[in-house]
Amino acid sequence: MNQDELKKAAALAALKEVEDGSIVGVGTGSTVNHFIDGLAGMRDRIRGAISSSEASSKRLAAHGIKLFSLDEIEEIPVYIDGADEIDGHFCMIKGGGGALTREKIVAAVSRRFVCICDASKQVATLGKFPLPVEVIPMAAAQVSRELVRLGGSPRLREGFVTDNGNLILDVHGLSISDPVAMETTLNQIVGVVTNGLFARRGADVLLLASAGGVERQLRD
Numbered sequence: 001m002n003q004d005e006l007k008k009a010a011a012l013a014a015l016k017e018v019e020d021g022s023i024v025g026v027g028t029g030s031t032v033n034h035f036i037d038g039l040a041g042m043r044d045r046i047r048g049a050i051s052s053s054e055a056s057s058k059r060l061a062a063h064g065i066k067l068f069s070l071d072e073i074e075e076i077p078v079y080i081d082g083a084d085e086i087d088g089h090f091c092m093i094k095g096g097g098g099a100l101t102r103e104k105i106v107a108a109v110s111r112r113f114v115c116i117c118d119a120s121k122q123v124a125t126l127g128k129f130p131l132p133v134e135v136i137p138m139a140a141a142q143v144s145r146e147l148v149r150l151g152g153s154p155r156l157r158e159g160f161v162t163d164n165g166n167l168i169l170d171v172h173g174l175s176i177s178d179p180v181a182m183e184t185t186l187n188q189i190v191g192v193v194t195n196g197l198f199a200r201r202g203a204d205v206l207l208l209a210s211a212g213g214v215e216r217q218l219r220d
C-alpha cells in the first residue's frame, strides 16, 4: 500500500469512533479528507460536524453534512484529526496544512482526540518535521528572533495566510525532548497565536496504519 492508501485505511477505521447522533469534531489535511468522505456515508446517523478549517468545512458541506459553530456547542465526544509527527506519549506536531489554531480550539472542546496516521508519522522525538507557529503578521520578525534564541531556525511560509489572517513560521532544527515545556514556552512569546505542539492536549487514541493493517493504540 502507498502512503495515501495507508492514510485512507486509518481514516476509515476512525468511522467506528463516531457516536450515533453526535456532532463530530473534524480536523484538516489529506488524511482527514478521507475521513470526511467516509463520514458522508453515515451522515444520516450523526447530527453534524464542527470543522477546524475552511477547507474541511467546504468538503463537509459538499457532502451535505451540517456544520455547527462553537457558539452553539460546549462539548463534543470525539475529535478526529491527522498529525505531522506523533511520539510514544501521543504528543504531536500539527499544522503542516496551517490549520493548527482552529484544530487546537476544536480539540479543546472534545472529550477524546483520535489521531489518524500512517506509520511514517510515528517518531521517538518530535522536531524533525519543522514546527509550525502561527503569528500575528506585524510580529513575525520579532517572534523569529525569539525562536532563534530558543535554538530554532524559523522560516516564513511564503505566500501562505491562515484562515485567521495570520502568518506561519516553520521552525527547523528543534529536537523537542520536553514537548509540554516547549509548547508552554512558545505560547509565552508575544505575537504567537498558537504553536503546532499538541502536548498539553495530546491524542487519547491512535489509529496507526501500516502494511499489516490499522492498529488501535490507547495513550498509556
Ligand SMILES: O=C[C@H](O)[C@H](O)[C@H](O)COP(=O)(O)O
Pocket: 027, 028, 029, 030, 031, 032, 081, 082, 083, 084, 093, 094, 095, 096, 097, 098, 099, 100, 103
Ligand atoms: O494543519 C494541518 C493539520 O495539522 C494536519 O492534520 C497535518 O498537517 C497532517 O496532514 P496530512 O493528513 O495531510 O498528512
